[in-house]
Amino acid sequence: MNHTLTITTNNEASVVERLLQVTRYRGYQLAGLQLEPLTECAGLSVTLTVCSDKPIHLLTSQLHKLYDVRDLQLVSADIAALRA
Amino acid sequence: MKGAELLLKVLQQHGVDTIFGYPGGAIMPIYDAIYASPVKHYLCRHEQGGAFSAIGYARSSGKVGVCLATSGPGATNLITSLADAMLDSVPLVAITGQVSQAVMGTDAFQEIDVLGLSLSVTKHSFMVRSVDELASTLTDAFAIARSGRPGPVLVDIPKDVQLAEIIVPEFAVKPVQKAINTSLAQSAQARQLISNAQKPMAYIGGGVHMAGAMPQLQEFLAACPMPSVTTLKGMGSVAKDNPYYLGMLGMHGTQAANLAVQQCDLLVCLGARFDDRVTGNLQKFAPNAKVIHVDIDPAEINKVRFAQVSFLGDMRQILPAIASSTDCGDWLAHCSSLKQQHGWRYDHPGERIYAPLMLKQLSERMPDNSVVCCDVGQHQMWVAQHMRFSHPRNHLSSGGLGTMGFGLPAAIGAKLARPQDTVIAVSGDGSFMMNVQELGTIKRFRLPVKIVIVDNQRLGMVKQWQQLFFDERYSETDLSDNPDFVALAAAFAIPGHCITRKDEVESALEAMFTWPGPYLLHVRIDEKDNVWPLVPPGAANEDMIMESN
Numbered sequence: 322m323n324h325t326l327t328i329t330t331n332n333e334a335s336v337v338e339r340l341l342q343v344t345r346y347r348g349y350q351l352a353g354l355q356l357e358p359l360t361e362c363a364g365l366s367v368t369l370t371v372c373s374d375k376p377i378h379l380l381t382s383q384l385h386k387l388y389d390v391r392d393l394q395l396v397s398a399d400i401a402a403l404r405a
Numbered sequence: 406m407k408g409a410e411l412l413l414k415v416l417q418q419h420g421v422d423t424i425f426g427y428p429g430g431a432i433m434p435i436y437d438a439i440y441a442s443p444v445k446h447y448l449c450r451h452e453q454g455g456a457f458s459a460i461g462y463a464r465s466s467g468k469v470g471v472c473l474a475t476s477g478p479g480a481t482n483l484i485t486s487l488a489d490a491m492l493d494s495v496p497l498v499a500i501t502g503q504v505s506q507a508v509m510g511t512d513a514f515q516e517i518d519v520l521g522l523s524l525s526v527t528k529h530s531f532m533v534r535s536v537d538e539l540a541s542t543l544t545d546a547f548a549i550a551r552s553g554r555p556g557p558v559l560v561d562i563p564k565d566v567q568l569a570e571i572i573v574p575e576f577a578v579k580p581v582q583k584a585i586n587t588s589l590a591q592s593a594q595a596r597q598l599i600s601n602a603q604k605p606m607a608y609i610g611g612g613v614h615m616a617g618a619m620p621q622l623q624e625f626l627a628a629c630p631m632p633s634v635t636t637l638k639g640m641g642s643v644a645k646d647n648p649y650y651l652g653m654l655g656m657h658g659t660q661a662a663n664l665a666v667q668q669c670d671l672l673v674c675l676g677a678r679f680d681d682r683v684t685g686n687l688q689k690f691a692p693n694a695k696v697i698h699v700d701i702d703p704a705e706i707n708k709v710r711f712a713q714v715s716f717l718g719d720m721r722q723i724l725p726a727i728a729s730s731t732d733c734g735d736w737l738a739h740c741s742s743l744k745q746q747h748g749w750r751y752d753h754p755g756e757r758i759y760a761p762l763m764l765k766q767l768s769e770r771m772p773d774n775s776v777v778c779c780d781v782g783q784h785q786m787w788v789a790q791h792m793r794f795s796h797p798r799n800h801l802s803s804g805g806l807g808t809m810g811f812g813l814p815a816a817i818g819a820k821l822a823r824p825q826d827t828v829i830a831v832s833g834d835g836s837f838m839m840n841v842q843e844l845g846t847i848k849r850f851r852l853p854v855k856i857v858i859v860d861n862q863r864l865g866m867v868k869q870w871q872q873l874f875f876d877e878r879y880s881e882t883d884l885s886d887n888p889d890f891v892a893l894a895a896a897f898a899i900p901g902h903c904i905t906r907k908d909e910v911e912s913a914l915e916a917m918f919t920w921p922g923p924y925l926l927h928v929r930i931d932e933k934d935n936v937w938p939l940v941p942p943g944a945a946n947e948d949m950i951m952e953s954n
Binding site (some may be wrong): 386 | 519524525528529708
């Protein structure tokens with residue numbers, strides 16, 4: 322099952338590596354990645370699409386506690402599925 | 406001043422007076438600043454030993470440990486220790502020198518991407534690109550290391566940043582930012598679960614003492630009488646005289662603890678994480694129990710076991726909020742009966758030394774508040790089973806990573822953190838050789854660390870598994886060519902003694918404890934002795950293998 326996460330991070334050199342490292346180690350396959358610097362250049366907007374049969378909260382809880390992650394949202398379809 | 410001098414000032418600002426490390430080319434400016442600094446540096450004999458000493462210092466004192474290493478091999482030698490600190494939630498700041506930015510990325514001499522290497526074994530890692538960022542980065546590193554669920558933070562500092570001049574900046578120690586706001590919204594549900602339970606059980610991990618919630622735990626267990634069990638890291642959390650404490654649970658837990666947990670109908674999990682060494686077969690673990698889970702790390706809630714009620718935040722606030730009287734007299738009596746029925750036996754036949762009995766004697770003879778630092782293997786489990794501790798900070802054992810070589814350097818750090826307390830390194834003959842070079846550190850600083858080597862001339866735990874699960878094919882576990890450990894200690898001016906018989910134990914322990922300096926006691930045991938009980942892989946915790954099976 323695919324899940325899409327929108328993540329706002331600090332614009333640090335290693336932040337993308339760390340997001341991808343956690344994603345791989347926790348057993349989620351990368352299905353898409355988009356990066357965009359935020360206008361004030363102090364942050365990065367990351368859209369991460371992952372594929373796994375595991376519950377997505379096992380990944381979001383690990384990503385959310387990373388120091389450079391300021392905000393993390395599941396796209397609405399995933400939230401609806403979680404609530405169902 | 407130079408960046409290197411600023412670093413020492415920032416350490417002092419954070420209350421750091423003791424650091425561990427090993428110098429090298431890319432960190433020489435910092436070592437030059439150490440030369441004139443009041444911060445005391447302890448030169449270890451390997452970066453891994455230095456970092457384990459910092460971990461021992463942190464775990465025995467509750468402070469942040471600090472270690473230093475140079476670039477390249479110095480930094481890579483830290484990786485195992487960082488992983489150990491990560492898995493055991495130890496607040497550690499590791500500072501590495503890096504080659505100058507002008508040559509970074511050119512495969513320069515002793516250049517390695519330690520930040521990249523560290524990603525999976527740290528809570529966070531920093532590269533300091535400018536001396537202007539140095540103070541604030543170090544301040545962030547300390548705040549991250551100790552906040553929420555503690556952990557290791559790496560700060561990689563290029564040599565040019567160490568050498569750069571800076572006017573002393575204004576900086577302040579950041580208050581520890583708890584990442585989690587404690588919510589007590591589910592308190593009423595938790596109290597109801599506790600008061601309705603017929604067979605409640607407290608399952609206590611290292612998170613309780615790390616939260617500073619030891620008093621609240623005793624009050625909780627008094628207000629809601631229920632039996633309790635602890636993880637390896639939670640040992641010492643429950644008062645020694647609590648009649649309903651059943652010991653450690655899990656693969657080598659007590660029979661009473663494992664049987665009772667399997668039978669309970671409510672598991673109150675406090676600062677623990679349902680680790681696989683605790684649960685055995687997860688699907689069969691405490692099959693009839695509802696779960697209340699209290700933790701500081703949101704990623705641990707519902708990670709491997711669903712919790713009917715969960716709390717994130719400060720254990721000191723949560724425990725009083727969920728306290729509720731229990732009515733489970735029959736269950737308490739049943740657990741007491743299990744404890745009596747399955748108590749340890751020490752009537753081992755013959756004259757040779759039986760390690761569980763020797764460790765029990767050691768536990769009874771050691772002064773109150775002694776710190777015991779273990780290595781990994783059979784002796785580690787025997788220590789957990791047969792020694793008693795008054796606080797988790799008195800029992801340092803590599804739990805999550807299970808790192809052989811942890812014990813001796815951790816004991817060095819513990820002795821420096823708590824010079825007034827007796828510190829004992831209990832090691833196996835395999836583990837001891839993994840950081841044996843730290844005998845040089847003990848010699849240099851004349852640290853009165855007591856060392857007990859439990860020697861079966863084997864990699865005992867691996868051999869035990871080969872015996873049980875690999876058709877007695879003893880592949881590469883024979884260590885019968887061990888060195889003469891007493892002579893080895895003597896080479897570092899550490900006196901020692903070797904014993905082989907039960908009747909030598911008492912006098913040998915007396916000699917070790919009354920000797921004013923470091924001392925090594927070499928205890929020869931039979932290679933046939935194994936650790937029991939044992940929950941075999943894939944089995945439920947009630948299916949323990951016993952010695953007689």
